[in-house]
Amino acid sequence: MSGLDVRDLTVRxxxxxxxxxxxxxxxxxxxxxxxxxxxxxxxxxxRAVAGLEVPASGTVSYDGQDLAGTPTHRRGFALMFQDGQxxxxxxVAANIAYPLRLRRRSRADQRARARExxxxxxxxxxxxxLPATLSGGERQRVALARALAVExxxxxxxxxxxxxxxxxxxxxxxxxxxxxxxxxxxAMLVTHDHDEAFAVADRMAVMREGRIVQAGxxxxxxSRPVDGWTAAFLGYATVLTGDRAARLRELVxxxxxxxxxxxxxxxxxxxxxGPLTARVEEARVTPDQIRLQLDVDGAxxxxxxxxxxxxxxxxxxxxxxxxxxRIALIPSDLSGVEP
Numbered sequence: 001m002s003g004l005d006v007r008d009l010t011v012r013x014x015x016x017x018x019x020x021x022x023x024x025x026x027x028x029x030x031x032x033x034x035x036x037x038x039x040x041x042x043x044x045x046x047r048a049v050a051g052l053e054v055p056a057s058g059t060v061s062y063d064g065q066d067l068a069g070t071p072t073h074r075r076g077f078a079l080m081f082q083d084g085q086x087x088x089x090x091x092v093a094a095n096i097a098y099p100l101r102l103r104r105r106s107r108a109d110q111r112a113r114a115r116e117x118x119x120x121x122x123x124x125x126x127x128x129x130l131p132a133t134l135s136g137g138e139r140q141r142v143a144l145a146r147a148l149a150v151e152x153x154x155x156x157x158x159x160x161x162x163x164x165x166x167x168x169x170x171x172x173x174x175x176x177x178x179x180x181x182x183x184x185x186x187a188m189l190v191t192h193d194h195d196e197a198f199a200v201a202d203r204m205a206v207m208r209e210g211r212i213v214q215a216g217x218x219x220x221x222x223s224r225p226v227d228g229w230t231a232a233f234l235g236y237a238t239v240l241t242g243d244r245a246a247r248l249r250e251l252v253x254x255x256x257x258x259x260x261x262x263x264x265x266x267x268x269x270x271x272x273x274g275p276l277t278a279r280v281e282e283a284r285v286t287p288d289q290i291r292l293q294l295d296v297d298g299a300x301x302x303x304x305x306x307x308x309x310x311x312x313x314x315x316x317x318x319x320x321x322x323x324x325x326r327i328a329l330i331p332s333d334l335s336g337v338e339p
Contacts, residue, residue, distance in 0.1 A: 002063055003028040003186055004049065004154055009058035011041075011048050018044040020210035021058070026154065028063075031180050031187045033197035036207035037233065042190040045207070046156050049188065051075055062154065078152035080143055082159040086131040092118070093127035096145045103150065117145035121179055137168050144176070148183050155180070155187040161196055173199035194235050198222070206230050225330050231262035236328065237303045238263045247298035251275045252322050260330050267326040268294060268304035270312055274321030278304070280314050294320060 004026035011019040018041045026032045034042045047053040049060055051072035060067045067075055078099075086095050096117055097110035105113075118124055121141040131139060140160060147155055160176070161169045173196045180187055180200070191197050197204055198218055205215040206226075214226040225231035228239040240248065241260045249256055252275060268276070270292070281301060282293035290306040304320060306312045 003030070004188065005059075005061045005064075006045075006049065007059045007061070009045070009048060009060065010056045011044050011053050012056040017056075017210050019048060019055075022207075022210075022212050024205055024212060024215070026186060026188050028153075028186050029184060030203060031177075031185070031189060031201045032203045032205065033189045033191060033201035034205050034207055034212075035191060035194060035197045035233075037192055040207045041210040042192075042207050043158055046158055046188065046190050049154075050077055050079055050156055076153040077156055078147040078150065078154075079156045079158065080147040080160050082161070082163045086139060086142060086146075088131050090131075091127065092123070092129050092131070092134075092142050095131065095142055096149055098146060099150045113149055114145075117148055120148070120182060121145045122175070136164050137172050140164070140172065141175070141179075144179065148185065153186060155185050157187060157189040159191055160189070162191070162193070169193070169196065170199070176200050194233065206233065208233075223328055225262060225328055227331060228260065228262070231328060231330055235264070236262035237265040237267075239330070240299065240302075244299045247296075248276075248322065252324065256329075262328045262330055263302065263322075264326040265291070265303045266305045267323055268292075268296070268302055268320050269323060270304065270306040270310060270318050271321035272319055274319040276320040276322065278302075278318055278320050280312055280316045280318060283312055283314055294318070296320065 006022060006024040009019055009022045010017055022045060034045060036042045044053060048055055051067065051070060087098065090098070093111065093114040096114040100110045100113055114127060118126060121144055123138065123141055134142065161172055164172065177200045189197070189200055201218065203217055204221045205212045206221065208229065214221055214230055222234060225234055231239055239260065239262045245259065245261045248261060276296055278294040278296040280292055281295050284291045289308060290310055290312060292304040292306060292312065294302055294304045296302050312318060
């Protein structure tokens with residue numbers, strides 16, 4: 001295949017398999033996010049791809065070439081870490097050009113490439129700045145520009161935005177998406193943040209306890225989580241099973257083969273014509289909507305929302321509709337739904 005191909009890869013630390021028989025493909029020109037909680041093995045997987053960890057078994061190949069025995073600096077990959085690791089004594093242009101300097105490219109080539117990449121990451125005019133004068137987001141964009149300087153065939157991103165505050169992280173995730181597409185990069189991103197994964201990647205692999213439990217396009221993984229744990233980790237607010245799921249099935253989709261269902265926080269909405277009835281347990285106003293906790297008849301306590309300005313009060317009885325685009329049907333084997 002064209003791109004990265006990981007087959008049956010296992011990495012052990014003593015008796016522990018940090019990466020356990022993992023298969024993963026990153027097609028050329030795509031961005032794949034490996035999403036999982038801390039300690040699941042995702043960074044170890046990235047390090048094994050980079051050549052920084054020696055696998056116990058399995059293969060890492062690129063464009064069909066087995067990379068066993070190929071040192072990190074000869075794989076044609078670039079790495080970007082969460083702290084950026086800029087050289088504080090060099091200005092921005094020199095930081096970006098550093099990989100080109102190691103390859104003995106001319107100073108004119110170094111300057112031209114630095115200008116090109118500063119434009120790409122939206123930092124024109126920053127060439128002479130020192131890293132100490134930059135914000136956290138600016139530092140990460142410089143680190144990204146440096147990683148792209150030698151046009152790596154694979155860019156490896158290890159939690160690149162996790163050190164930033166949430167507002168900045170959300171904005172830079174969108175910028176990172178655009179920058180990677182504009183550069184035509186092939187990239188593997190590891191992150192614990194599902195919003196970041198959805199914002200940046202084309203495809204996703206969910207990792208748990210050293211194994212890939214689900215992989216596919218963003219839509220495939222989001223709309224059809226493989227189990228309750230995956231649904232909860234992806235950001236679904238509630239997973240219903242048994243009689244509670246059956247109650248929704250009877251009222252919303254009779255005849256459908258539901259056994260378990262995951263609901264987003266906004267799946268239930270106050271609606272005078274809705275088929276469900278509920279009592280309002282909690283109500284909290286936010287700029288976009290009123291967030292509710294509802295005691296739904298036959299289904300128990302569930303999150304819901306109401307439109308801004310709606311007259312919903314704690315203790316009131318309301319009718320509720322369900323937005324089926326904001327639910328996911330999942331297999332009935334829910335061996336642990338807490339991420």
